Amino acid sequence: MRIFWRYQTTLFCFALIFTFYIGLYQAVNLLFGIAHIILPYQPPKNNELKAFITSSYFYPKSESLGDNSFALVMSINVAKSQKDYMAIQGGKIMDDAELTIYADNGTSRKIVRTNYIRITPHDYCQMITVFATTQLLPNVEKIELLSDDGSTEIPFSLPSYQKVDVVICFSPLYVFEQWQNLLLSIHMYKTFGAFMNIYLISSISSIFVLMQKYESAGYLKIQPWYRVNFPYIPSYVVDPFVGIEFENEAAAFTDCLLQYKESASYVAFFEIEDVLIPRIAPTYIEEFEKIISELRKPVYLIYKEDSYEVVGARKGSEYSAKLMLRSLSFKREDKKIRGVQSYEKVVVNPRYMNFTWIQPTSFKPGNNYFKVTQNSITHLKNIRWVSNFQISTIKNFHFQTDYSSRKSVPFYKNTTELLISTENSNKVEADFRRMFMDYEFENTLLDLPERHHYSVSISKCLMNNYYKKLNSRQFAQISCPGPQACKFKKIYGVNCIHVNATQTRRKKLSPITFHFATDPFFTSDIGCTMSVPRHTPCAVCGGTPNGSRYGPVTCLGCIVFFRRAIQKGKLQHCEKQCWREIGLDTRSCCRSCRLQKCLSAGMNPNAIQNRDKLGPRQPRRLDEILDNIDTDFDGLLQLQRKQRELHQRYSNSNKKENVSGVVKIKHRLYRRAKPYDIDLVLKLSFRNAIDWAKQFNSFWNLNDVEKKLVMSEFGIAFLLIDQAYKTSCKSEKGFWLLQNDSFLHSDYFFGIPVEDVQNEIDLLQSTYHSEFVNDLLGAIKQPFSILKIDKLECVILKILLLLTPSFPGRVKLEDSEKMISKCMSNLMSYSFKKCPDNGMVRFGEVILLIRSIRSAVKVFYNQTKLSVNFDVSKFDSFVKNCFLS
Template sequence: MRFSVHIVQLSNSPKMNPYLLPMTSRIESLRKYRYKIHPIRVVKFLVVLVLLMAYIAWKVVPKLLPQPEPKVALFQNTHTFIHSAYYFPVSKSLGKNAIAIVTTMNKRTAAKITNYKINLIGTNRTARWLKEATLTTEHALNDRCDYSLITAQTNLLSNMQMLEIEAEGILMEIPFKKPKYYAPKPVVFCVSPQFAAEQWQTFLVQLHVSKRLYGAHLQLYVVSMVESYFKLIKEYEKLGLVSIEPWLTIKFPETDGPYLEPNRNVELRNQAAAHTDCLLMYKEAVSFVGILDMDDILIPTNANSYYEEFEREYAGSWEISALHYDKFDYQTIKTAELETQSISSIVKNSRRLRTKDAGKSFLRPERFNSTWSHYSRNSDRKPIYLTPEQNPITWQRKLVPTNGIFHLKKMYYVEAGNVPGGALPVNPGDNITELISEKHLKEIDDDLKKMLSLPSIANLSTSLPQDDFYMNIVFSCYNESFYHIRDTQWLYNDITCVNAFNCELPQREEMPCIHSDATYHSGPSMWPITYHYATDSFFSNEIGCYQ
């Protein structure tokens, strides 16, 4: 059977709308198909879900929850000496109502002393707050010295009137003071604690170079000193040219039992604590802080002041933590009579030695809250966050290549009539330019002669030391204790505690000394640390030239 399809094209036919067939059934009446889930699939799904939840609970949730403080293993009951406590109503780096405490603490108190926290209580007229203070140190935790500089820092309440330490319900009040908010100069030099000091010529060089011409204020710490030398410094202090602070021998007046003697088991009378105290004292008042020994002389190069040189070397960079200057050893002359002093003669008759000592740092105080005796151990390879969202930058000390410290390591006496003319030495940094200009050297000498002509200073001429006594004893003792080890490159801090407290210092009846002293206090016995401190510090002429 054959079928044929005829397509008829209609012309001029009207346009027709599509025709929709009516629905003959409802959706509800459509046939439903059931999906059957296999039991094994259900088991597998549940196992995966349980494992996923366990992973989240193990790895993810703990990171979202507040982390508990690690438990600090405490080893023994120890003693701590509080050198100073500062209260900062306002601070550029510590924040508002900040507390900073400088201590000499036995780091063997705990497995890691910087993980331990102490409770501090601040009280004003209307409130009383308790907060934990974090501990930091400038010494390596594996140092052989048992005692170290430890600083405690926290923030409490405004208008604080009383500060206390709390441990297991036992309280001890701590005297505190506010830092300086004004200084005579924009730069302060923190000079290491002086003991059995007698070489007054270095003080004259340091002060008249740094203070009178290049704009730095001297902050001295004194343990013991020949009395006439001390009187000379006091005359300069009366004129506002230097500040003097007693640096106290560490004492634990009252204890419940035996303890490790701190002065023999801390690095060099804890100079780092003195430098940290100075940094905290001036951190809100000056633009730069220098860490120096009395015989470390820095002369700016291609600048008229320290401020100008330091600003130039920092160049506004946040990546420079501190400026570091190498320390070059020199030998030079000195004369015994006060009226014959000439800084020009000392500089022009200097001869550079082959040895070189560890350098010193100069820093912006708002970037540090503590420092070691040469530089802050926090000045290298430390990440710094300028904003919470920004990736950190890394701090690094900058070695200043064009300048160096003129270190008066050895000075020997010559007759005033036999002083050679000499010549200006070259700058030890670049070995090309002169160390100092003739113009500046003349200005310094003129100022020196003017000061020495004052009757109150000129009258001290006959009583000042005119020979080396303690200098030779101390140098010999230091050499036997650690210098000879250092010079052979075998001085390791985890093996040797750099300390010379056992040096025997004979006393001279014809050359009496003053020594720092105070009223010492012991707090109640606490676990794990009992605290001691001093008040009403002064200088006594009844102790002698000891450390």
């Protein structure tokens, strides 16, 4: 105590200084979120690096990257780099790590090492976007990323070399429903000389159909944008759902830049709400050229964004681009609530840029840029939907009353200058009318939504969870920005499409495990919802989630209870309303109240399929048919349905009647198959067969050679079953239908113009062709039609063809005898259920189909050696590798 009293002043000063620094640290951390800068760098507890490859391009010719260059874009869960971290946020390029790339062109091989560059300039998200480029060999056939203990072969694409002046790249669209924005943007950009590249995640189905019509007309490209995903990886290692910034927007923009690097003169990165009206020159290319003509090294232009309010038609049948442009009205934005994301947008010369983030801050220092002051982007901030869309409507809802009397023309900002001339607005309207007449999409316009379902709630959610915190500089409270922070329920009666893709399980490698997805496609199974995060509880009782088959995410117990309660009915009414207290411990107390809780949570009774209308289930429920086996009939039926839906994506919807080679069969148009169609359906079928076989653990245990032997037969058998089913259901005599709505006819010259039938080679080919088609029709199509083979029996045939040991080389799957026996037993039960009087006969005839299909496989192989249309050497490399040499 004596020492304390002697040095009390000194101790008090030390305590005061210590308290001051602690308080300063807390204040800095709260206000600016930069405490990590003054603390020693702490490496992450988990050092498993997982990378998802979003883009990979090989450039045979490139003015900027060099010939035979390779460019790669990935999302990776790397930890932040303490060194020069603030310089990264300021735009400095960081070489964080090294990739080893292996290339093979069939004659030469090469291994190169290159650094990948960080694109994302912040650490709010677990996943960041990175870019890498290097030069490889000419005519590359295979590219692999090498690790310390293995390698990963990755798919790659060639960039576009078709010249175009301007490409507009839009940020990924999810739960998209603002069709007025879409139509205005499409015709504005087309009128003034730009091509649109739309990255699509999900949208209202009718809007997707509208996009497809414009894609077929050459206005735009719909690019499926599959979310970053790591199947079978625990969330504590990496959770991309909560760790990706704005649906991986930086990767999408960089992908678009790389895709059009050699073909476009300029590439712009906009939102779908952004419309650039050229005011400096008549077209986009002329405006950009005029602005940059005075720059020493033209790299990129920065356009400021100005918000406008606009009136739009509620009904698609009343839409008018001209009237919508006339209703534009400038809105002065309150800086306190303005979102930083939509402040500036960029137009770049792709020759001088290799990657881009969402904002210009990640661009290479020293690059010459110009901030455009003579023009700005028209950002459609608010759209008011009105009925009876006409001139009087615009005047009534016009926001600038001072100018509403001047024939309802739009003005640039608060000036008296016109935003767009009457002549130009007439051009935009004329382009819309021309498209309307040429493609006859009146019915499509009638199907467009007439109210907001998701956009308003998502906009409010992002503003509250991200932009307000960003504008108030509460950096420490900002989490990874994106739609995953917003919750919205599936709305029944609102049909949606969502992107999906094929993804396989990857072996863990060191230091980085590389993942990627292939064959993206759009499906209606997922709907307008974001993928469900792993931690989302049951909407009824808060238990462990199992799925959303009846609407909201619920546990298995609530799913089973709801189905049984609806099917049985007759639950007594509870007057206590105890459903409000239902939780994990009390969910079984009152059945009536628990049902009310399910209905209140949004579970839909109409989504329940009544499977027992004809009596007791014989055979048993599909997922119980193969008890104690790693095969699930219900799952395989779902897989088969999704695969057949995918086939419809590849059918040509623009076929016209009375054209050579096009015929109408049962009110649907089909065209004569060409070698391209044969190659396409083979590629689809082999990929589908591989996905099918991967449902069996015994297939995984085969080595690569054995898997190829299996697929060489099973892939063709798989193709023939799908085609036979489609032919038996939809075809007429003499036609064999392919998955993409093309056909083979027993008459080789059917659908060929007379002037093309000239030489003996055609006559010889006709003999081979007729024999081949007649064999297929007689051996497979005829019994399929007579027996009326259904979807479940197609599944059983595919399983038996995969499991029975008759592959070349006598490859045998493990435990196949037990599995075959189970399949046979349940097929017999199903046959008696379907045909009680002669179930045994039907069972035998279905089994005999296996031999007929195998014989048809041999006929197919013989056809590849005789027919020009089936020449394997001209097929895709993937297809060629699937055939036995």
